[in-house]
Amino acid sequence: MAAYASLLALARTLHQILTLDRYPNPLDKEKIVSLFQKVDSSLNFLQDYSDQHGGTVDLVGNEMKSAAYEAQDFMDSYLFLVSRNDFDSSSSEPFSVASVDQGLNLALEKIDFFWEEAMKNKKIPLSSMADSSPVDHSSAIKIPVKKMVVGFDDDIDAINEQLYEDSAKLQIIPIVGMGGIGKTTLARRVYQSAILSRHFDICGWITVSAEYRKRQVLSGLLHYLVEADDVQCHQSDAQLATLVYQGFMGRRYLVVIDDVWDTKAWDDLKRVFPEDGIGSRILITTRLSDVAIYARSSSSQLHLMKFLNEDRSWELLQERIFGLESCPPELVEIGKKIAYSCGGLPLTIVVVAGILISTSNIMRQELWENVSKNISSTEPTIESHCSKILCLSCDRLPLHLKPCFLYMTAFPEDSEIEVSKLIKMWVAEGFLKPSDRSKCMEDVGGGYLEDLVNRSLILVRKKGPDGKLETVGVHDLLREICATKAEEEGFLHHVSSNRNVHKVDATQNPYRRISIHYTQALWEWRIQESSIHSVLLFSERNLGSTFFLSSRRLSILDAPEVTWPNLSDVISALFNLRYIAFALNDSSCPHGFPTSITKLPNLQTVIAHRTYFRRDYLLQIQCEIWETPKLRHLITDTPFRLPSPSSRGIVQESDIQTLETVVDFKFTEEIIKIFVNLKKLKVIFTMCLDNWDDYNLNNLFRLNNLEELKVSVDDLPNPSITWNHTFPISLKKLTLEGVPWHWDNNMTIIGSLPNLEVLQMMNIKVTGFSEHWTPMEDQFLRLKYFRSSLDHLVKWEVEKEHFPSLESLILRRAQIDEIPSGIGEIDSLQLIELQFCKESLVDSANLIQQQQHENGNLAFQVRVNNSDKHDFWF
Known part of the structure; x- marks a missing residue:
C-alpha cells in the first residue's frame, strides 16, 4: 500500500514538471517523460490487478517505496530550482545541470530495476480472500437497511427503566463491555429516544477516550449550554468547569459520557454535575469493569453488554447485506456459518458484511465459502479472532482506497472528522486518481468516502440537511489496527506529548507523514527532517507549545489551533505546500493575512481559523492572492476583503471553488469570468455603498457552477431597499x-x-x-x-x-x-x-x-x- 501511495505522489510531481515551459537541459524532458510513463504504467497495473482480484499487491515492498520516495524528493527539488532559475552548469552543488542529469538517470534505473524484479519473480502475494471476478468500485453499493439495532431491544428496555424511574437522585448508569460489542450504539439509541421524549430539560453527549483531554470535554459540555466559542479562549479550565456546573444547575439533564478509560477522569468530571434532586441521569460507557463499578451510583445497576447469540448474529448479518430482502436459500447455511464465526461481536459482523457487499457478484456461493474459510476461528480468544477479522477487512480494501483509509488514523481517537476537510487533504496528498479526467477531484474523493462507508469501515457521525455526509469517524478497534499498519509500512507516524517526545526526527524512521497529538502545555517541538511531507497537529487551545519547522519539502501543514511566532517566515520556505490550516491571531499573524501564502505556486487550500482577533476584525488579503495559480479553497472564519483582480491585470479563469467569508463581494464582469469554477460562497454585505446595485448583483445568476450560497446583510441603512435579483439555477x-x-x-x-x-x-x-x-x-x-x-x-x-x-x-x-x-x-x-x-x-x-x-x-x-x-x- 505504501508503495502504491508513493508512486501516486511521484506521478503527480512528474506530471507537474511535464507542464513546465523550460528545462535546464533539453534531454531532461525526454527522461522525465520516460520515468512518468513507467510510473503511470506501474500504477495502472497495480490498480487493474487489485480491481480484478480484490486483493493486496506488494511490489518488493519497502524497496519500491524507497525508490519512489527518493525519486519524488529529487523531483521536488528539481521543480523548486527550475522555478527559481537556480541551475548553474559549473556548480558542484547537488543540483547543478550535471547532477540533475545524474539524478534523473538514477531514478529511472531504480524504478526500472524494482519493477522488472517484481514482474520477473511475480512477487505479488494476494489476500487469500480474493474474489476472482472484476469489481467496479466507481459507484458505491447502496443497500436499504431497516432502521433497527439487532439484539438491543432488551438492553434498551433495561437502560430506559433506570433512566425514567421515579428516583429524584442523580443516577450514574454504566454500560460496560469489550470494544465493538455495541456500547456506543446502545447509548446512542437511548440518547436519541430521550431527546424525543422531552423528559429531560437538556441532553448532551461527550466522548472522553483513552487520552483524557479535560478542556476539550468541558468545551464539549458547554456547547450544549451556552454560547461559548468567544469566551473559551480566555477562560481557565476551572472557570469553564464553573460555567458547566452553573449551566446544568436547576435543569433535569441527561448526559452520555462515552468511552471512559480510568477512574481519575471520572473523579475529575463528576464535579461539574450538580446533584440537585430533580431526576438527572448520567450514562457512562466503558470497556473496564472496575471503572464502571467505581462510577456507578449505589442504587443503579451495572449494565453488562452480552455477545449476540447465533440467531441474533445471523439476523444482523442478513440485515446489513440484504436490507429488507431475504437471503437466498442457497446462501443461508454458509451465511449462518459466517455469522457464527464472528463470535457474537456486532462490529466484526458489520465489517464482514461490508466485505461481502463490496464484491461484484454478492450472490456467488464460492465467494461466501471463501470468506467463511478465512474467518474461521483458530484464535485462542475472541479478542484476537475479532482482530484477525478486522485486519482482513483492511487488507481486502482495493488499492485506491487504502491510503485514504489509513490516512484517517492520523486524527485522534473518537474524532469527528470533517468530511470536506478530509477530502481536501486527500486531494493535496495526491491520493485520488480519477478515471474521468474531467471529473472534479473533490467529487472523486466524495465517491471514495461513500465507498468506505458502504464497506462499514468508517462511521457516519453527522449528515447535513441535504443528507450528505458532514462528519465521520473510525471505530477504536479498527483505528488501532490500521494505525499499527500505517506505522509498519512507514506511511504515517504518530507522536504524542504523553510519550515524552520533544523532537520529531525522521532520520532513523523515514516517515513521510507525522501526526502529533499533544495535550500538555509549554512543550517545544522540533520538526527537522527534510523528507517529511505532511504534518498534522492536534491540540487543545491555549496550550502554549512552541513549534519549530524546517522541513523544506512539506506539502501539508494542518495546525488550526497552533500559534507560530514566525508563521510568515515558516510559510515562505515551503515551496511545495499544497494545504495549510493555521491559527489567525495577533501572535502568529501580527500584520494580518500572511503575504508569503500568496507566493506559493502549488497551494490549493488555505484555512485560517480566528482565535484572538476581535469579533469585528476585518481581514485584508493582498492583491497577490490572484497570482496563486492553483488555489482552490480560501476559507476563513474572519471576514475578509478581496482586492480587485484588475489591479494585477488578472483575467484568466481561476480554479477557486470555495470562498468563505468575503465582505462586500462585487459580482463584476471580470469576477464572473474568473470564478467560473466557484461552487461555494459565503458573503457579507456591510451596505457601505450607496446603492444595492453597486454590488452588481444582477450578475449573480451567471455563476453557473455555484451550489452553496450564504448571504448576510449586517445593516440596512435604507429600509426601502429590496432584494430583486435572481440566483444561479445550479444552487x-x-x-x-x-x-x-x-x-x-x-x-x-x-x-x-x-x-x-x-x-x-x-x-x-x-x-x-x-x-x-x-x-x-x-x-x-x-x-x-x-x-x-x-x-x-x-x-x-x-x-x-x-x-x-x-x-x-x-x-x-x-x-x-x-x-x-x-x-x-x-x-x-x-x-x-x-x-x-x-x-x-x-x-x-x-x-x-x-x-x-x-x-x-x-x-x-x-x-x-x-x-x-x-x-x-x-
Whole structure:
C-alpha cells in the first residue's frame, strides 16, 4: 500500500514538471517523460490487478517505496530550482545541470530495476480472500437497511427503566463491555429516544477516550449550554468547569459520557454535575469493569453488554447485506456459518458484511465459502479472532482506497472528522486518481468516502440537511489496527506529548507523514527532517507549545489551533505546500493575512481559523492572492476583503471553488469570468455603498457552477431597499440572513430554482409588510430542508403539492398560530422542529405527528427546543 501511495505522489510531481515551459537541459524532458510513463504504467497495473482480484499487491515492498520516495524528493527539488532559475552548469552543488542529469538517470534505473524484479519473480502475494471476478468500485453499493439495532431491544428496555424511574437522585448508569460489542450504539439509541421524549430539560453527549483531554470535554459540555466559542479562549479550565456546573444547575439533564478509560477522569468530571434532586441521569460507557463499578451510583445497576447469540448474529448479518430482502436459500447455511464465526461481536459482523457487499457478484456461493474459510476461528480468544477479522477487512480494501483509509488514523481517537476537510487533504496528498479526467477531484474523493462507508469501515457521525455526509469517524478497534499498519509500512507516524517526545526526527524512521497529538502545555517541538511531507497537529487551545519547522519539502501543514511566532517566515520556505490550516491571531499573524501564502505556486487550500482577533476584525488579503495559480479553497472564519483582480491585470479563469467569508463581494464582469469554477460562497454585505446595485448583483445568476450560497446583510441603512435579483439555477443550498425581502415576489424567485434542496431564511428584513404567503404550484420541487423564522408572517397557506420533497421543517420564533395542515400531508416529511414558538404552533405540530403515525410513518418526529443555547448556522 505504501508503495502504491508513493508512486501516486511521484506521478503527480512528474506530471507537474511535464507542464513546465523550460528545462535546464533539453534531454531532461525526454527522461522525465520516460520515468512518468513507467510510473503511470506501474500504477495502472497495480490498480487493474487489485480491481480484478480484490486483493493486496506488494511490489518488493519497502524497496519500491524507497525508490519512489527518493525519486519524488529529487523531483521536488528539481521543480523548486527550475522555478527559481537556480541551475548553474559549473556548480558542484547537488543540483547543478550535471547532477540533475545524474539524478534523473538514477531514478529511472531504480524504478526500472524494482519493477522488472517484481514482474520477473511475480512477487505479488494476494489476500487469500480474493474474489476472482472484476469489481467496479466507481459507484458505491447502496443497500436499504431497516432502521433497527439487532439484539438491543432488551438492553434498551433495561437502560430506559433506570433512566425514567421515579428516583429524584442523580443516577450514574454504566454500560460496560469489550470494544465493538455495541456500547456506543446502545447509548446512542437511548440518547436519541430521550431527546424525543422531552423528559429531560437538556441532553448532551461527550466522548472522553483513552487520552483524557479535560478542556476539550468541558468545551464539549458547554456547547450544549451556552454560547461559548468567544469566551473559551480566555477562560481557565476551572472557570469553564464553573460555567458547566452553573449551566446544568436547576435543569433535569441527561448526559452520555462515552468511552471512559480510568477512574481519575471520572473523579475529575463528576464535579461539574450538580446533584440537585430533580431526576438527572448520567450514562457512562466503558470497556473496564472496575471503572464502571467505581462510577456507578449505589442504587443503579451495572449494565453488562452480552455477545449476540447465533440467531441474533445471523439476523444482523442478513440485515446489513440484504436490507429488507431475504437471503437466498442457497446462501443461508454458509451465511449462518459466517455469522457464527464472528463470535457474537456486532462490529466484526458489520465489517464482514461490508466485505461481502463490496464484491461484484454478492450472490456467488464460492465467494461466501471463501470468506467463511478465512474467518474461521483458530484464535485462542475472541479478542484476537475479532482482530484477525478486522485486519482482513483492511487488507481486502482495493488499492485506491487504502491510503485514504489509513490516512484517517492520523486524527485522534473518537474524532469527528470533517468530511470536506478530509477530502481536501486527500486531494493535496495526491491520493485520488480519477478515471474521468474531467471529473472534479473533490467529487472523486466524495465517491471514495461513500465507498468506505458502504464497506462499514468508517462511521457516519453527522449528515447535513441535504443528507450528505458532514462528519465521520473510525471505530477504536479498527483505528488501532490500521494505525499499527500505517506505522509498519512507514506511511504515517504518530507522536504524542504523553510519550515524552520533544523532537520529531525522521532520520532513523523515514516517515513521510507525522501526526502529533499533544495535550500538555509549554512543550517545544522540533520538526527537522527534510523528507517529511505532511504534518498534522492536534491540540487543545491555549496550550502554549512552541513549534519549530524546517522541513523544506512539506506539502501539508494542518495546525488550526497552533500559534507560530514566525508563521510568515515558516510559510515562505515551503515551496511545495499544497494545504495549510493555521491559527489567525495577533501572535502568529501580527500584520494580518500572511503575504508569503500568496507566493506559493502549488497551494490549493488555505484555512485560517480566528482565535484572538476581535469579533469585528476585518481581514485584508493582498492583491497577490490572484497570482496563486492553483488555489482552490480560501476559507476563513474572519471576514475578509478581496482586492480587485484588475489591479494585477488578472483575467484568466481561476480554479477557486470555495470562498468563505468575503465582505462586500462585487459580482463584476471580470469576477464572473474568473470564478467560473466557484461552487461555494459565503458573503457579507456591510451596505457601505450607496446603492444595492453597486454590488452588481444582477450578475449573480451567471455563476453557473455555484451550489452553496450564504448571504448576510449586517445593516440596512435604507429600509426601502429590496432584494430583486435572481440566483444561479445550479444552487443546491441557499442561506439568507438579514436580507431585505418581499415574501411573495422573492419566494417566487427562490421557488423556481430547479436544484434547491436546502433553504435557510432567518431574521430577514421584510419590505412591503407582507403578512400572508401562499407558495405557487410547481415550485420548491426538490426542497428537502426549510428553516426559517417566517419574519412578519401571520398566515402561511400550504398544500402538499407546494413542497413535494420536504423532509425537515424547522421554525424559530415564528409568529404564525399553527402549522398549515397541508404540511402534515407531505409523504416525505420526517421532522418538524420548533424553537421558541408559541404553544398553539406546538399543538398543531403534535396533531400532525399523530396523523403521520396513524398513517404508518412511525419515523416522523416533532422536536420542541426552547434552550437558551446559541443557535448556530451551518
